[in-house]
Amino acid sequence: MGRIAYVNGRYVPHGMAQVHIEDRGFQFADSVYEVIAVQGGHLIDGDEHLDRLERSLRELTITSPMSHRSLKLVIRELLRQNRITYGSIYMQVSRGQADRDFPFPEGLKPTLVMTAKRLKPFDYKLLYNGVKVVSIADIRWKRCDIKTVSLLAGAMGKTFAKKQGAFEAWQIDAQGFVTEGTASNAWIVNSDGTLITRALGADILGGITRKAILKLAHKEGLKYVERAFTLEEAKAAQEAFTSSSTMFIRPVVQIDDSKIGTGEPGEFCLKVIKLYGDYMEQQT
Numbered sequence: 269m270g271r272i273a274y275v276n277g278r279y280v281p282h283g284m285a286q287v288h289i290e291d292r293g294f295q296f297a298d299s300v301y302e303v304i305a306v307q308g309g310h311l312i313d314g315d316e317h318l319d320r321l322e323r324s325l326r327e328l329t330i331t332s333p334m335s336h337r338s339l340k341l342v343i344r345e346l347l348r349q350n351r352i353t354y355g356s357i358y359m360q361v362s363r364g365q366a367d368r369d370f371p372f373p374e375g376l377k378p379t380l381v382m383t384a385k386r387l388k389p390f391d392y393k394l395l396y397n398g399v400k401v402v403s404i405a406d407i408r409w410k411r412c413d414i415k416t417v418s419l420l421a422g423a424m425g426k427t428f429a430k431k432q433g434a435f436e437a438w439q440i441d442a443q444g445f446v447t448e449g450t451a452s453n454a455w456i457v458n459s460d461g462t463l464i465t466r467a468l469g470a471d472i473l474g475g476i477t478r479k480a481i482l483k484l485a486h487k488e489g490l491k492y493v494e495r496a497f498t499l500e501e502a503k504a505a506q507e508a509f510t511s512s513s514t515m516f517i518r519p520v521v522q523i524d525d526s527k528i529g530t531g532e533p534g535e536f537c538l539k540v541i542k543l544y545g546d547y548m549e550q551q552t
């Protein structure tokens with residue numbers, strides 16, 4: 269059986285799924301999205317993702333295509349039709365279709381597209397492997413808190429990283445501070461064992477995995493602080509890691525040419541991976 273996608277009320281073969289060339293998502297990146305991990309047939313932090321989708325839509329005054337309850341029904345059906353128990357759901361909502369013109373007309377019918385992807389189940393062993401990141405200038409717009417499909421800067425950055433044999437690129441703002449990865453949030457652990465990640469603001473996406481990690485750190489009584497850190501501070505850190513719904517938590521053992529800590533995944537990070545693995549398990 270081939271892959272099935274959902275487009276505006278229909279379940280269609282993936283290869284035949286299409287939206288109009290005048291869709292504002294295509295013309296202007298006038299569109300927002302979410303990616304949700306699926307473990308054991310369950311959405312990980314599904315409500316959090318749907319709440320963030322709602323916020324992105326609201327910030328851009330795009331009409332919500334349907335209620336959370338209905339979105340969840342579509343997700344369930346898509347997972348069922350694709351026979352997926354481990355993987356991810358991708359959903360995109362654009363403002364809709366209109367003749368190309370910068371100002372958008374009122375009352376457009378939003379376009380809703382969903383796809384499901386099969387992935388391997390969460391595997392601690394895989395996550396225990398350290399990865400390399402490279403630093404790049406953050407050239408994105410000033411509303412990175414909205415999860416728009418305007419991802420060209422990230423796509424260029426991650427391609428650059430891949431060509432350097434790196435797993436991710438961490439973006440650096442004009443003042444030399446790390447904002448976040450191209451598709452993940454950035455974390456370091458300093459020499460006194462404090463977990464550090466940039467505070468929420470318009471310059472980063474409020475990651476759902478980030479939120480869960482902070483919640484777990486709080487519950488476990490781990491030391492943490494939400495503040496910006498420079499690239500130099502990151503290179504001198506004891507440990508580093510990067511987090512997202514699709515890659516979960518990956519220990520960072522090298523940034524550019526600098527080895528982080530011992531050059532092996534550190535204790536703090538391994539603990540966070542374990543906590544996050546258990547946290548996901550509880551939702552299945």
Ligand code: PDD
Pocket residue numbers: 303448449450451452453472473474475476477478511512513514
């Ligand atoms: N990206 N920062 C950026 C710029 C991101 O694109 C993502 C996620 C994150 C992590 O957010 P979360 O923990 O909610 O997944 C941070 C998704 C996975 C993507 O674009 O595929």
